[in-house]
Amino acid sequence: HTTPAERALALREEIAQHNHRYYVLDEPAIPDAEYDRLFNELKAIEAQHPDLITPDSPTQRVGGAPAGGFGEVQHEVPMLSLGNAFAEQDMLDFDRRVREGLDLPAGDLFGGGEDVEYCCEPKLDGLAVSLLYENGLLVRGATRGDGSTGEDISSNVRTIRNVPLKLRGEGWPAVLEVRGEVFISKAGFEALNETARANDSKTFANPRNAAAGSLRQLDPAITASRPLEFCCYGFGRVEGDLPATQEGILQAFKGWGLTISRELKIKQGVAGCLEYYRDIGERRAALDYEIDGVVFKVNRLDYQRELGFRAREPRWAIAHKFPASEELTE
Numbered sequence: 001h002t003t004p005a006e007r008a009l010a011l012r013e014e015i016a017q018h019n020h021r022y023y024v025l026d027e028p029a030i031p032d033a034e035y036d037r038l039f040n041e042l043k044a045i046e047a048q049h050p051d052l053i054t055p056d057s058p059t060q061r062v063g064g065a066p067a068g069g070f071g072e073v074q075h076e077v078p079m080l081s082l083g084n085a086f087a088e089q090d091m092l093d094f095d096r097r098v099r100e101g102l103d104l105p106a107g108d109l110f111g112g113g114e115d116v117e118y119c120c121e122p123k124l125d126g127l128a129v130s131l132l133y134e135n136g137l138l139v140r141g142a143t144r145g146d147g148s149t150g151e152d153i154s155s156n157v158r159t160i161r162n163v164p165l166k167l168r169g170e171g172w173p174a175v176l177e178v179r180g181e182v183f184i185s186k187a188g189f190e191a192l193n194e195t196a197r198a199n200d201s202k203t204f205a206n207p208r209n210a211a212a213g214s215l216r217q218l219d220p221a222i223t224a225s226r227p228l229e230f231c232c233y234g235f236g237r238v239e240g241d242l243p244a245t246q247e248g249i250l251q252a253f254k255g256w257g258l259t260i261s262r263e264l265k266i267k268q269g270v271a272g273c274l275e276y277y278r279d280i281g282e283r284r285a286a287l288d289y290e291i292d293g294v295v296f297k298v299n300r301l302d303y304q305r306e307l308g309f310r311a312r313e314p315r316w317a318i319a320h321k322f323p324a325s326e327e328l329t330e
């Protein structure tokens with residue numbers, strides 16, 4: 001015999017597992033009807049015993065609109081933008097500055113220089129967002145804003161289905177601020193505009209605008225109706241330990257139920273970065289999300305700290321952008 005509290009806990013865990021499989025792994029294990037039955041059973045128990053409702057319950061994804069608009073959030077660790085590389089020479093200069101900044105031997109025509117290891121991934125064309133987890137629970141979401149002050153969009157980020165309300169597994173820091181991109185896929189964007197046309201309401205110019213417009217709705221139920229997704233790319237405030245490399249941190253995030261880029265790769269030296277840039281450039285049209293470049297980050301965290309940030313952007317990271325596309329938006 002299980003008590004309502006035990007049954008509610010078991011259902012929360014089982015539903016969280018199915019959410020992870022469906023929205024993060026894209027490998028559902030049960031038909032939607034079975035999922036709905038579990039969800040409705042939990043809603044019924046919570047209706048009879050409201051004291052059993054917890055913030056990480058899947059029934060709490062779509063809350064009420066924040067009274068009086070979005071509050072402000074001060075970013076303890078500024079959310080800076082990236083420096084850009086446009087031509088190959090810009091990448092060579094970036095890598096040289098990195099190696100000089102780390103006092104690594106430059107080598108000569110006959111080699112001998114030590115390659116810096118870079119963590120590479122596509123630069124999603126969405127909206128930078130910060131998610132704050134305390135003791136594994138999602139407690140706040142915020143936009144980048146001007147990098148120091150953003151908007152509190154906690155009730156809206158909770159509706160993004162691949163954002164875990166509670167981190168999975170164990171070993172996560174007591175305080176973990178995850179940073180990443182909120183975006184809408186190309187397929188999600190087409191479907192959204194198809195629906196807008198059918199309802200004679202306004203269509204969106206591009207997926208980035210659609211994501212921004214959807215995130216800044218005061219009513220979370222509207223946000224919840226939009227096909228928003230989140231992909232992590234970094235971190236901000238941390239109280240506790242993280243792995244010693246960019247790639248190790250992102251793999252840890254994946255183990256905690258967060259989504260990272262499937263295109264994440266480690267490359268050696270600037271030659272490896274240019275190879276990655278060409279490869280993603282060739283496959284760009286086939287990706288199901290819009291990107292405006294690729295991002296290279298020095299993989300070792302001790303090197304990142306040693307290089308630090310220039311006035312407004314890190315010395316240890318750069319976005320290598322694709323030429324702006326001339327074709328008109330639809």
Ligand SMILES: Cc1c[n+]2nc(N)[nH]c2nc1OC(C)C
Nearest residue numbers: 080081082122123233234295314
């Ligand atoms: C602004 C930004 C944007 N992006 N996008 C990716 N993929 N990585 C990444 N890193 C960023 O900033 C780093 C300094 C963490």
